[in-house]
Amino acid sequence: MSQAPIAIIGTGIAGLSAARALHDAGLPLHLFDKSRGSGGRMASKRSDVGSLDLGAQYFTTRDRRFSETVRQWQAEGWVDQWSPTLFQSRGGQLKSSADEQLRWVGQPTMSAITRGLLGELPVTFSCRITEVFRGEHQWTLVDATGTSHGPFSHVIVAVPAPQAAALLSSAPKLASAAASVAMEPTWSVALGFAMPLSTTLEGCFVQDDALDWVARNRSKPGRDGQLDTWVLHGTSEWSRHHLDLPKDAVIELLHGAFAELIDCVVPAPEFTLAHRWLYARPSQAHEWNALTDARLGLYACGDWCLSGRVEGAWLSGQEAARRLLENL
Ligand SMILES: Cc1cc2nc3c(=O)[nH]c(=O)nc-3n(C[C@H](O)[C@H](O)[C@H](O)COP(=O)(O)OP(=O)(O)OC[C@H]3O[C@@H](n4cnc5c(N)ncnc54)[C@H](O)[C@@H]3O)c2cc1C
Numbered sequence: 366m367s368q369a370p371i372a373i374i375g376t377g378i379a380g381l382s383a384a385r386a387l388h389d390a391g392l393p394l395h396l397f398d399k400s401r402g403s404g405g406r407m408a409s410k411r412s413d414v415g416s417l418d419l420g421a422q423y424f425t426t427r428d429r430r431f432s433e434t435v436r437q438w439q440a441e442g443w444v445d446q447w448s449p450t451l452f453q454s455r456g457g458q459l460k461s462s463a464d465e466q467l468r469w470v471g472q473p474t475m476s477a478i479t480r481g482l483l484g485e486l487p488v489t490f491s492c493r494i495t496e497v498f499r500g501e502h503q504w505t506l507v508d509a510t511g512t513s514h515g516p517f518s519h520v521i522v523a524v525p526a527p528q529a530a531a532l533l534s535s536a537p538k539l540a541s542a543a544a545s546v547a548m549e550p551t552w553s554v555a556l557g558f559a560m561p562l563s564t565t566l567e568g569c570f571v572q573d574d575a576l577d578w579v580a581r582n583r584s585k586p587g588r589d590g591q592l593d594t595w596v597l598h599g600t601s602e603w604s605r606h607h608l609d610l611p612k613d614a615v616i617e618l619l620h621g622a623f624a625e626l627i628d629c630v631v632p633a634p635e636f637t638l639a640h641r642w643l644y645a646r647p648s649q650a651h652e653w654n655a656l657t658d659a660r661l662g663l664y665a666c667g668d669w670c671l672s673g674r675v676e677g678a679w680l681s682g683q684e685a686a687r688r689l690l691e692n693l
């Protein structure tokens with residue numbers, strides 16, 4: 366009998382990091398994602414004005430293994446360095462804030478990375494898994510339409526902590542660890558201007574009431590589009606307080622905060638878009654690497670097991686795969 370595949374729920378960077386490691390070790394697997402494509406919080410959004418990075422803006426590398434992997438991605442042409450003209454704003458004071466940090470982005474869109482990692486791996490999109498249960502020896506998944514998928518030898522849950530908790534109920538310790546992680550929301554708004562704004566600013570770390578970050582999307586390598594597009598992120602606190610505000614109102618408020626922050630005239634935008642990330646980032650970092658129930662063959666990974674950044678998510682996926690391989 367051929368070996369049952371491993372199920373991986375989530376095609377964000379954590380799930381795909383685990384998937385690549387297991388595939389490279391020769392194991393069969395199948396990925397599931399509730400979205401129509403891969404990337405999760407690293408996905409770029411296609412829009413009428415080109416692709417927009419509404420989630421992860423860039424990433425840095427501190428871990429040697431991740432640095433080496435990113436160099437391989439660069440050789441594949443999936444990533445490039447982004448060296449924006451950086452500013453910071455505190456208490457309404459905008460000032461230049463150049464630094465030496467190496468920052469990476471997917472190119473020509475952020476999604477290029479997870480799309481590259483996914484390659485030809487078997488995947489089912491638009492499939493929200495609602496239940497994960499174990500029979501005598503193997504696992505079955507059930508999706509939101511009631512359809513069953515399986516059998517699987519092992520399951521890796523690679524979704525944000527609050528969503529993971531429900532899928533980990535077969536291993537109560539894992540479920541309660543995931544349930545203990547609070548995740549903060551982020552409102553993300555894109556603005557597109559017909560005339561380029563008259564500023565050198567391309568990225569800005571903000572410490573004010575509403576805004577946390579501002580970026581000139583078009584300044585990233587390979588981005589297309591005719592408009593001068595900008596992405597604005599609300600702070601966790603502001604986003605939480607305005608969680609249920611209609612998108613138009615969020616756009617108006619963050620547009621206003623942007624106009625106050627930046628050192629040039631900001632006209633009415635030609636294009637606007639708002640996206641609410643409910644589970645944008647864990648409220649604190651953990652040092653779990655990944656969660657494991659080796660006896661059952663159930664694993665969990667994601668940014669919330671480590672640093673709440675792209676690098677942490679990738680490392681967590683590697684660790685889930687390593688532990689699974691160790692326990693075969
Ligand atoms: C606004 C914003 C800005 C950010 N900026 C940065 C940054 O500049 N630098 C940085 O390093 N990090 C940044 N991050 C964080 C970074 O995006 C994340 O740490 C990382 O992408 C998380 O990857 P992941 O694989 O753990 O989770 P995710 O990317 O969330 O992937 C989980 C996947 O699981 C799927 N899923 C969820 N539930 C189910 C289910 N029941 N069934 C099937 N599929 C399911 C989702 O659709 C998703 O594709 C940012 C995040 C946000 C939201």
Ligand SMILES: NC(=O)C1=CN([C@@H]2O[C@H](COP(=O)(O)OP(=O)(O)OC[C@H]3O[C@@H](n4cnc5c(N)ncnc54)[C@H](O)[C@@H]3O)[C@@H](O)[C@H]2O)CC=C1
Pocket residue numbers: 423424425451452453462463464466550551570577598645646673674
């Ligand atoms: N909005 C969201 O939901 C999320 C945003 N995330 C952001 O993603 C970024 C990734 O973090 P790292 O990889 O550590 O990146 P990084 O080293 O560029 O930035 C880390 C933090 O250092 C500060 N900082 C760095 N450079 C400067 C500068 N030149 N001037 C002023 N302040 C500076 C700034 O506060 C920034 O948030 C951070 O900015 C996070 O805040 C991470 C996860 C979620």
